[in-house]
Amino acid sequence: MELTNEYIKQRLADQFGDKVVNFEEPYGMFTFEAPKEDNLKVLQFLFDDEELQFRFLTDLCAVHYPDQEGRELAIVYHLHNLVKNVRIRFKVFTNIQEPDIFTATNIFSTANWMERETYDFFGVNFIGHPNLKRILNVDEMDYFPMRKEFPLEDQTRIDKDDEMFGRGGSII
Amino acid sequence: MSEQIKHIKLPEGSIEKQTTTLNLGPTHPATHGVMQNILEMDGERVVSAEQTIGYIHRAFEKLAERRPLYQITPLTDRLNYCSSPLNNMGWHMTCEKLLKIQTPKRVDYLRVIIMELARIADHLICNSIVGVDSGALSVFLYVMQYRELIYEIYEEICGSRLTTNIGRIGGFERNFNNTAWTKLEKFLAEYPAVLREFEKLLQRNRIFMERTMGVGAISAERALNYGFTGPNLRAAGVDYDVRVHSPYSSYEDFSFEVPVGSTGDCYDRFLVRNQEMWQSMEIIKQAYQKIQEFKGADAEVYHADVPEYYLPEKKDVYTKMEALIWHFKIVMGETDIPKGEVYHSVEAANGELGFYLISDGGRTPYRLHFRRPCFIYYQAYSEITAGSMLSDAIITLSSLNLIAGELDA
Structure with missing residues (x-):
């Protein structure tokens, strides 16, 4: 039987009721959202179900939306059913004061480093992770650089007297 | 302690x-x-x-948040720098998917040629390095001249060799010139003999087999759980190939096989890569043939008609007002990109290279995440080397095809 987006949506709604919300299909990829307490339940259901079989974690990353109060951080899972070749996207939102979320490492070994990377750049605290420490940045770093409060340097700034890099005071 | x-x-x-x-x-x-x-x-x-890891982390995802789409291409060069064109094409296709640009068939076929050449160059390095690490240096030096020839083909098209920045959103910066085609013909004519000899030197070589068989093996189940993709997954016996599963750039027009292994060890990975090089040769031949079938004006097409994103010709910029405006807007990155969220992946040389792009309607991506295959499968290294000899661990390292640039982004 073909695994259509409507069917996945129906199965999720049957299993989780009102908890799964915000069904979308941007560029054809089925996308939905669940509360952060239920992220493991949803992932486990998608993994175990005989028809859904989303057993390949393609990608895991976070997105920071500073304007959405209470749901500043989105954790995005891209899952793939390799048998029927269907991809879906699953999102979980959390606030930035307590960015705690359960780790998926017990379902997917590959989530280990993906979660470390997400912690490293966004400060998402994955509860139960075996080794949650920085992976690409130095251990001494005390902030989470991919958050939007750290903008990149303005390319047009002229207050730096830095002639070595071609941004000298000669402009003034 | x-x-x-x-x-x-x-x-x-x-x-x-x-x-x-x-x-x-x-x-x-x-x-x-x-x-x-x-x-x-x-x-x-x-x-x-x-x-x-992280010694050469360069914060590409952060940098990308301040750059218009076309300026992100040079960042993708520096992910897997052994096969930059694959990353470039993957990025262009992601943008095209977001912007809903349909590329002409000829562009797709030209891209296929470049991508398969890049795959050959990458596999060539990886397999010959496995040879080096098992003590056979001569094969590495021998095949290098054909990687050089591939680089010369890149050079004819985009002017650079390693970090290529090849192609543009919508197509190529210029049509392939005659030198490029001549060099491609030379490659197609000469490379099979070289690859055969390369295989002859290693494939049934007793020393090489003893050094690689059963080394660094991973089961299909563990490989999937670890998110393996590309030749490393196929060596374990899973026939997952993005080119077949979600065809892009008209890969559905080509007939080729997806070689799979069974044990997932270094020897199988070596065999799978070698077979993929043969398959890539077949694809290039088919694409070259298809390109020669275009006649008249179709035979000169090398980009889609998207003035908002594709730079106009320089002579038009000097003489036509409209072209000048587009030129300025593109170079200054003043075009707003549509709002949207898109994931696109290509079969890069070492696995599924994915781009997750979120746009909030501004001029730059709101968020860009690279799914970098070797970052994902490198974490299995400690599991697959536990209990092996040190020299085997080194062969496993090179046979996994780890590229530091891609690992660290």
């Missing part, structure tokens, strides 16, 4: 650590890139390995 080795269980009653800590890397000729492995050795056997 240091922090890193707390997890090692010592035999009952032992008073001190009985293993040796060995630092493999970050700058070691056998790691072929800047990455560190802290190995716990029991004699010559590896007890556990802990990887430290």
